Amino acid sequence: MKNTALITGASSGIGKEFARIHASKGGDLILVARRIELLNRLKEELIEKYKVAVQVIQKDLSVVGSSQELYDEVTQNGWQVDYLFNNAGFGGKGAFLERNLDNDVEMVRLNVMALLKLTHLFGKDMKARGKGKILQTASTAGFLPGPYQNTYFATKAFVVSHTKGLAHELKGTGVSVTALCPGPVATEFAKVAGFGSSKMFEGASSAVKTAQKGYRAMEQGKVICISEFKFALLIKALMPFLPQKMTASIIAKMQQS
Template identity: 40%
Template sequence: MEYALITGATSGIGYELSVLFAQNGYGLVLVSSSKEHLENTENRLNEQYSVPILIYEQDLTKQGAALELYNKIKQEKLDVTVLINNAGFGLVGATDEINLSIDEQMMMLNVINLVSLSKLIILDMYQNKKGKILNVSSTGAFQPGPYTSTYFASKAFVLSYSRAIRYEAKARGVQICILCPGATKTGFFRREGTTTPNKAMLPEQVARIAFRGLMKNKEIIIPGLKNRLLQLFPLKIKMLSVARMKKKKQRLK
């Protein structure tokens, strides 16, 4: 059986992607830092689907966590043909005001362990001459983000890195796609410390678009017409808009 490994799988886009892969007959390898949330998710999915589900509690904000996770999966001898690097979080504030330790944890999750897990899994995919990787970036990847500087930069890294390895992997039978969602009604904004925008997309909408794009091997997947149109604006205008919005949210915290 083919398995989809999904990080940040217990809520939001990650959970909705888990549902879609289960509906399409994939076994699931679900990863989260919360054992309780994993068990609740496993129970919910088991009520509706008969696919095998394996859960792994792993805090991907820690150095070396991706290798630890990979070694656990290898012990199970699972055929992971899809990797969804979905786990991530953001921070709002001027760069001198954001806690350094939390900023480092975010970069470890959003960048370092995403790269590590991609590198480890892609080696197996190359051996098998098949596989799909979906790395979750953001519309924030397309411009710098004042008052959310490290987060936007981390997502710009994900976009650039994923496009590069997509080029490398093409001749090896492996597909790399990048999901760049805009505002989505998940726990992201709560963790960021701000309110969810009223016009944010539903996670199930984003997940459906992401799943279709991945299966069609679309390079960059931007859910929502508004989010796609926004990319036509000049970079400086987008950057000023981000700065005003995030600074206002910071004052409201």
């Protein structure tokens, strides 16, 4: 049977690749982001290539009430969401006290509040049906202190923690939740976050590979997917033995490179 996936942040990067993977498996799609022209272009591509049904919804998910509006639009149209990809997100470079707080609040609204609300709304429906999959795009940042990208790291720590707890609560319901935790990925993220040509993104992974790993982990019902082996090793085997101050210094240097 066809599964319909709702993907936030589908206009570029990892979200766009999730859409391509899902369509390649014959699944229908609801694509969400602010840049409607990019969503429409992707819609045309996917319909032509895979003959799937694609809906596009223009929505700024950092606006209070927007997640509820999105849910209402989807349900009023009678569309069922089988897979939810909470993927939209952005970061922002700089010392916390020097940053424009409005930008950080917007980040929390998108990276945390929209994710929380959409998971709550669509997750309830999935649980009632006894079937569904949720993928939350977190980050390796979710396991680390984040000097000079502090709020972003904190939002991703929220996503990791929320996913781990929710996965336990959902045991036996037929619904799974997975946190995809990539390291640097070559998308529009670095530019939006103010990193320009930072060394941190040299050798970054591709959006295609990252999305493939996340999609597979979601299909397998994994709770945490650190999409690159070297980061999994670092976070699971090395970081627990490093003093917190040292970890923070390493991260600070990386953010400023």
